[in-house]
Amino acid sequence: MRPLIHPEIADVPLELMLHALADPVRVAIFADIVKQDCSQSCSSFLTVGEKQIPKSTLSQHFKILREAGLIRSERRGVEMHNTSRCAEVDARYPGMLAAIANAHQIQMNAREKTTAKKRSTRR
Amino acid sequence: MRPLIHPEIADVPLELMLHALADPVRVAIFADIVKQDCSQSCSSFLTVGEKQIPKSTLSQHFKILREAGLIRSERRGVEMHNTSRCAEVDARYPGMLAAIANAHQIQMNAREKTTAKKRSTRR
DNA sequence: TCAATAGTTCATATTTCCCGAACTATTGAA
DNA sequence: TTCAATAGTTCGGGAAATATGAACTATTGA
Known part of the structure; x- marks a missing residue:
């Protein structure tokens, strides 16, 4: 099993970060990790919203977030400890991640x- | 030739916007349209940075930006008039587009x- | 009416993405 | 130690998204 890759922020193209966040599942995972910036195992996201995510897909999603420099993943015994790298990213691209996480929250509230x-009108 | 689609910002999922900007050519086009928020024809982007972009590809890129609610395209005679919809997007997702455009600029400067x-060291 | 210019649409080859099946790593118990 | 359980990764192949050349449409100016 090859070691996990955590690139330097300076080595990550901006587009790679945006690509990582340009997916409903990944942006939800990321927003969650940012919000409660303590450990978050991968498998705590086997359901995101209403959706069931297969384990292998989830693993890919974490890989993409990781290699985009957005999160750091460390093994803690049998499970994974994921934390955001917001501070580092913010040092290079000020305000960007906060604005995106905020936008995600706004969208969730609107939904x-x-x-x-819909529920109240019996639809 | 079917009419161009300009969705309401409220109808555009956040992920679609991020996806539109998660491409080096598109984010460059968008940043440029934002910076000098006057007309910008499509064909003024036939070369982006060092890269040559085929016309058909460029047309797709503009379509994606348009349908993500990021730009407005209007015919002006034989060419297209593209303007950003920053103000509208900002009303829903404050600061996000500015932060991304800023990040793009920072990346360009770093490059x-x-x-x-490299040039100075004869590489 | 015609040629030139700007952009779109279509077809398809290529790339990327998703997810089931098989695998690896760690832990705790027998 | 061995084994079972848990958490995650890797691989392979089908499905979906992209890129682009060729053909088309729309507008203008000669």
Whole structure:
């Protein structure tokens, strides 16, 4: 099993970061890791929203976030300890990750509202 | 020839916007349109950086930016008039596009420096 | 009416992505 | 130590998304 790759932020093209966040599952995972910036095992994301994510897919998603310099993953016994690298990224690209995480939250809130409305009108 | 689509910002998933910007050519085009927020024809981007972009590819790129709600394209005679929709996006997701455009600029500056260094060391 | 210019659409070859199956690594128990 | 359980990774191949040449459309100016 090859070692995990954690690139220097300076070596990550901006597009790679944006690509990593340009997926509903990954941006949700990332926003979650940022919010409660303590450990987060991979398997705690086997369901994201309503969706079930297969283990192998999840592993790929974490790899993409990792190699985009957005998170750091360390083994802690049998499971993984994932933390965000926000501070490092922020030093290079100020405010970007915060703005994206914030946007994600805004979108979630907007969705919450519309699904609540749908429920109340029996749709 | 079917009419161009300009969705409401509220109808564009955040991921679609990020996806649109997660490409080196598109983020360069977008940053340029934002910077000098006057007209920018499509064909003014037939070369981006060092790269030659085929016309058909460029057309796809503009379509993706447009349908992600990031730009507005209007016909002006024989060519296209592209403007950013930053203000509208900003109303929903404050600061996000500015932070990304800024990040792109920072990356460009960093690259400028390293290529200058390479040139000076005869590489 | 025609040629020139700017962009779009279509077809398809290529690339990327998803996910089941098999594998690896760590731990705790027998 | 061996074994079972748990957490994650890797691999392979089918599905989906991209890139681009060729053909097309729309507008203008001669």
